[in-house]
Amino acid sequence: MRAVRYHDAGDPSVLQIDQVDRPTPAPDELLVEIRAASINPTDAKRRMRGTGPLPKTTGSDFAGVVREVGRDVAEFDVGDRVCGTGLHPTRFQQGSFAEYVSVPVDIVTFLPDAISFEDGAAVALVGVTAWRGLIDHAGLEPADSCLVHGGTGGVGHVSVQLSNAIQAHTVATASPERRRTAEEVGADVAVSYEHEGLLEAVLDHADGGYDVIFDHRSSDYFTFDIDVAAFGGRIVLYGGLGGQVELAQAALRNNLTIQAMTMSNLATHSELPSVASVLQRVLKLVDRDSLAPRIARTYDLEEATEAHRAILEDSFVGKLVVVP
Secondary structure, three states, X not given: OEEEEEOOOOOHHHEEEEEOOOOOOOOOEEEEEEEEEEEOXXXXXXXXXXXXXXOEEXXXXXXXXXXXXXXXXXXXXXXXXXXXXXXXXXXXXXXXXXXXXXEEHHHEEEXXXXXXXXXXXXXXXXXXXXXXXXXXXXXXXXXXXXXXXXXXOHHHHHHHHXXXXXXXXXXXXXXXXXXXXXXXXXXXXXXXXXXXXXXXXXXXXXXXXEEEEEXXXXXXXXXXXXXXXXXXXXXXXXXXXXXXXXXXXXXXXXXXXXXEOOOOOXXXXXXXXXXXXXXXXXXXXXXXXXXXXXXXXXEOHHHHHHHHHHHHHOOOOOEEEXXX
């Protein structure tokens, strides 16, 4: 089968299409024929670092059809439509930019017939990230005000829709040319992050500050987040920490809760919900048309290098999807 792999760390040019053996599922795994995969910034960053062991097939998100079932698996059958995502460093080694992949069942769930393979792959990691951040960590409720940084990005545009589905008052930051798009996907108000008076502009749309702030660039906005948080607010950081983040005195004075999160530890801590259980909830919203991932571009495996370049360099709304 074909698989997009890197044998060394580096820029997108290190990616190549290799002919490799079709994997054999372990007792607790499924063999999935990939119909669509999507790329996330973390996939490109892992390639740059050479996260191993090498060679490594790139990609975290997938959607497809079950072609073989491990002997200990009872809940899935050959022919089932499924999707999933995995960032665990040892349990999901092959990656999803391939024609087939073997995956542990705790990162897979059923894909409803009404949801396309492309949408299933596009929503997987970003949907689980948004749910974990806003629901599990922040406890977002209908009466809350919620600020989402980067409201048209992969995680951002899904987070805006999720906040809107909960009927929270949702404000997003976006580039000047993407403000209207952020409002189209569900933000009550979108504010340009290039606004000279960004702090005042954001605070104008939340009386007393924000109950929940979801931030992927905390190395730039952590102090800003504290300044716009309401008393007792919850700040969830899911990326861009840069160096050490120090808890400011303002956070203590205002009784703020600050939570840093990553998706790569769900498979290693049994007290956390499984990827599959969270993704199942996200897909229910997609199936009800309460949430719709946006796909900016679609590539084939031969164009994986371009997808890896675009994910970190280009400006677009939503997700990039690869179809084998």
